[in-house]
Amino acid sequence: MKKCLLDLTVKENIKLNDTNVLLKLTSQTMLPDMFPGQFAEIRVDGSPTTFLRRPISINYVNKELNEVWFLVQMVGDGTKQLAHAKEGDIMNVILPLGNSFTIPESISEKLLLVGGGVGTAPMLFLGEQLSRKGFKPTFLLGAGVRKGLLQLDNFAAYGEVYTTTEDGSYGEKGYVTQHPVLNSIHFDRIYTCGPKPMMMAVAKYARSNNIWCEVSLENTMACGIGACLCCVENTIEGHICVCTEGPVFNMNKLLWLS
Amino acid sequence: MAKLGVSIGELKMKNPVMTASGTFGYGEEYSDFIDLARIGGITVKGTTLHERKGNVYPRMAETPSGMLNAVGLQNKGVDYFANTIYPRIKDIDTNIIVNVSGSTIEDYVRTAEIINELDKIPAIELNISCPNVKQGGMAFGVTAKGAAEVVKAVRSAYKKTLIVKLSPNVTDVTEIARAAEESGADSVSLINTILGMAIHADTRRPVLSTVTGGLSGPAVKPVALRMVWQVFNSVKIPVVGLGGIMNWRDAIEFILAGASAIQIGTANFIDPAVTVKVVTGINDYLEKYKIDSVSELVGALEVY
Numbered sequence: 001m002k003k004c005l006l007d008l009t010v011k012e013n014i015k016l017n018d019t020n021v022l023l024k025l026t027s028q029t030m031l032p033d034m035f036p037g038q039f040a041e042i043r044v045d046g047s048p049t050t051f052l053r054r055p056i057s058i059n060y061v062n063k064e065l066n067e068v069w070f071l072v073q074m075v076g077d078g079t080k081q082l083a084h085a086k087e088g089d090i091m092n093v094i095l096p097l098g099n100s101f102t103i104p105e106s107i108s109e110k111l112l113l114v115g116g117g118v119g120t121a122p123m124l125f126l127g128e129q130l131s132r133k134g135f136k137p138t139f140l141l142g143a144g145v146r147k148g149l150l151q152l153d154n155f156a157a158y159g160e161v162y163t164t165t166e167d168g169s170y171g172e173k174g175y176v177t178q179h180p181v182l183n184s185i186h187f188d189r190i191y192t193c194g195p196k197p198m199m200m201a202v203a204k205y206a207r208s209n210n211i212w213c214e215v216s217l218e219n220t221m222a223c224g225i226g227a228c229l230c231c232v233e234n235t236i237e238g239h240i241c242v243c244t245e246g247p248v249f250n251m252n253k254l255l256w257l258s
Numbered sequence: 259m260a261k262l263g264v265s266i267g268e269l270k271m272k273n274p275v276m277t278a279s280g281t282f283g284y285g286e287e288y289s290d291f292i293d294l295a296r297i298g299g300i301t302v303k304g305t306t307l308h309e310r311k312g313n314v315y316p317r318m319a320e321t322p323s324g325m326l327n328a329v330g331l332q333n334k335g336v337d338y339f340a341n342t343i344y345p346r347i348k349d350i351d352t353n354i355i356v357n358v359s360g361s362t363i364e365d366y367v368r369t370a371e372i373i374n375e376l377d378k379i380p381a382i383e384l385n386i387s388c389p390n391v392k393q394g395g396m397a398f399g400v401t402a403k404g405a406a407e408v409v410k411a412v413r414s415a416y417k418k419t420l421i422v423k424l425s426p427n428v429t430d431v432t433e434i435a436r437a438a439e440e441s442g443a444d445s446v447s448l449i450n451t452i453l454g455m456a457i458h459a460d461t462r463r464p465v466l467s468t469v470t471g472g473l474s475g476p477a478v479k480p481v482a483l484r485m486v487w488q489v490f491n492s493v494k495i496p497v498v499g500l501g502g503i504m505n506w507r508d509a510i511e512f513i514l515a516g517a518s519a520i521q522i523g524t525a526n527f528i529d530p531a532v533t534v535k536v537v538t539g540i541n542d543y544l545e546k547y548k549i550d551s552v553s554e555l556v557g558a559l560e561v562y
Contacts, residue, residue: 003291043528049322052325219315222320223526225287226283227281231317239312
């Protein structure tokens, strides 16, 4: 898949909570095809302490409006700078990067999409694409507190949404892996993206229940295109680049549970 | 169009812009963004006799104006390069240069011999300056004696252009450069990364799995310029300059300091099309100042 280096225009910057914004970007030329799980490397302009691009998941693509959405969590100076973008600003972006989640053949399969915090970002695009193909995906979204649950209305358009918060301020109290929906429905496949401890717990649940599972990693990276070899994950095939061979991995390829 | 062509030993390049090893993969990674034929030379990833898995993650730490890396020469070995990668890249219309590294002199020599047989590889860059591997690498590059030994041995086995990549992690870089020259190097390239370190205050742990790593990016440019200038004034062989070059202006500065050619490394991560922009920028600069050939600028620094 051809990677593009594009100057995108900020169409909207929506503040979702104290630490997360939704950036809707558009292009003067037609955006390339993108698939759920892929990401972009966004250049950070105007931050004296930030040098490298920031890898950000593709949150949603609206082909009709020629829009691509990114959820940005303000973690350090780089993401803070990105989150302060204003309507009309130009963002230099490389996309689409990496592989994508596996879409099953049979629409009768029961699919669970588990997201934690800002890690819910690629799950929206995945849910939308699955729904468009006739699947009825189930979403299980977790956060520390209520305001950490993002885009719940958007998710609801594509399937059942279950939630957990660690403090119990919304949905079930606890972690996603403690949610009763895991006992009431037998899922054929689980897709997950979020903090590593959460993904490891989800992968462990999937393994012990013999459920196919894909996880999306976010190892720190420099180039995003497989040149620098900084973002490697140790797998059953040795050190491989998360940016090109991932970010999506079948859990059986990882060494987490061994 | 000004004359951009330069020579490094027998190696003829259409322009002085090369890529730095370890930052440009095997070139293929960048073919979506630029026409690779517009670059003077591509220095591919460090290659060793046997496969190396590299260091464990995390291998990278961002720093103000740069980054630290501790990749540790991950590569599948010279045979894999020769059999699998070389056939894919050999017909790219530019100079493909292989960066050769090793733990022992015998490893260096054997790797160079195998590369010597590849028709479309006109040069190697001997890496005696990698700070990220425990054995070898930089060990050869930090003493004149060590550098002389490995360069002499490789020189007798390798018939084409031999560039020796120097470490900045030394007291006197000119001493190492002279040793390389006297041992038969056709050129020296500098600088490799500067040994550095990053710490997480909150976790009280080092950012890199190896604790220390190599610093690159604009943060190292003043050090690199100084060393290129010192080496240019100490040896007769051409110097290839690198270290934090982000744009054509940086490239011109290195050429003025004495670099016959330059390499672009870390900047490729920020702008995958930077190399061709630098080629265009150098050409525009020459035209603006009515300079016929880029070689007239080499070491043309006017000191006070």
